[in-house]
Amino acid sequence: MTQLRPSAAPWVVIPTYNEAGNIANAVKRIRKALPAANVLVVDDSSPDGTAHIVEALAAEDPMVSVVLRSTKSGLGSAYRAGFSKGMAQGATALIEMDADLSHEPEALPELIAALDNGADLAxxxxxxxGGASPGLTAGRLALSRGGNIYAKFALGLPVMDATSGFRAYRPSLLGAINLSTVSADGYGFQIEMVFRANLLGARIKEVPIIFNQRVEGVSKMSTDIVREAMLLCTVWAAQRRMRQLLGKRSDFIPYHKADGSMAGAVLHALRS
Ligand SMILES: Nc1nc2c(ncn2[C@@H]2O[C@H](COP(=O)(O)OP(=O)(O)OP(=O)(O)O)[C@@H](O)[C@H]2O)c(=O)[nH]1
Ligand SMILES: [Mg+2]
Structure with a gap:
């Protein structure tokens, strides 16, 4: 059987929470930029009626659909739900993208071309x-750059932007990662995915993008999201270092906050 190219039938998955001012524009621009793509919005019952806007678009366009969830459950779990649905429907690539137009839909062809040219994750x-984030406040820029430098060196990541939420995966990579075992949300989700892809030996390519500031709606970024990412990075880094010192294979050892302390997680990594 011949394998379809990633660009043959990509799925663009967009998590939304209160994005009524952005979603119609985003979907229209995505459909224009990448006509072969299905657009799947995963909405957590946004009080501003985001899902109704998508339902109206879906009634006119069979390539647009929405998964409606009953409660706000975080970005990571929205992506896990959306990716699973896309893979079940035969997606040849799974794309992550924000609804607020920070990620320019017109950059999608370049992202998917990186997969066509051999990358497993773009x-x-x-x-x-060539990349930039104009208009970012000094505080947000310092947080983003600092977090990325910490994650890169603590986890040995081969990328400069491990927290970017604009990316494309081959379905085979998502299958190898096994989505049901991915636990992080927010920026932690982005870091976990690139960390695990790298441990699996995936080919990872960075494509420069311009990240624009949101114009409509409000940010869902919170200190909890930053705290989760920092905590997880620190646990994974300690586990990785201990396993290296003991000459063990650099496997991913899942850590759930509910499982216990950080020290317990590191000891668990030594025993596994
Ligand atoms: N389904 C779902 N989507 C979410 C949730 N939290 C955030 N999102 C969506 O995830 C995307 C990224 O969230 P943003 O608020 O833009 O986060 P950010 O880009 O770090 O912050 P800003 O730069 O301030 O916009 C947006 O499309 C949000 O609507 C959630 O709990 N559930
Ligand atoms: Mg945003």
């Missing part, structure tokens, strides 16, 4: 030559 990067 990351839209603000921190490679």
């Amino acid at each position: 990351i839209g990067s603000r921190y490679v030559p």
Whole structure:
């Protein structure tokens, strides 16, 4: 059987929470930029009626659909639900993208071309030559750059922008990662995915992007999201270092906050 190219039938998955001011524009621009793509919105019953807007678009266009969830459950779990649905429907690539137009739909062909050219994971990067995030406040820029430098060195990541939420995966990579074992949300989700892809030996390519500031709606970024990412990075880094010192294979050892302390997680990594 011949394998379809990633660009043959990609699925663009967009998590939404209160994006009524952005979603119609985003979907229209995505459909224009990448006509072969299905667009799947995963909405957590946004009080502003985002899902109704998508339902109206879906009634006119069979390539648009929505998964409606009953409660706000985080970005990571929205992606896990959306990716699973896309893979079940035969997606040849799974794309992550925000609804707020920070990620320019017109950059999608370049992202998917990186998969067609052999990458397993293509990351839209603000921190490679040609990439930028104009208008970001000094505080947000310091947090983003600092977090990325910490994650890169603590986890040995081969990328400059591990927290970017604009990326494309081959379904075979998502299958190898096994989505049901991915636990992080927010920025932690983005870091976990690139960390695990790298441990599996995936080919990862960064594509420069311009990350624009949101114009409509409000940010869902919170200190909890940053705290989760920092905590997880620290646990994974300690586990990785201990396993290296003991000459063990650099497997991913899942860590759930509910499982216990950080020290317990590191000891668990030594025993596994
Ligand atoms: N389904 C779902 N989507 C979410 C949730 N939290 C955030 N999102 C969506 O995830 C995407 C990224 O969230 P943003 O608020 O833009 O986060 P950000 O880009 O770090 O923050 P800003 O730069 O301030 O926009 C957007 O499309 C949000 O609507 C959630 O709990 N559930
Ligand atoms: Mg945003």
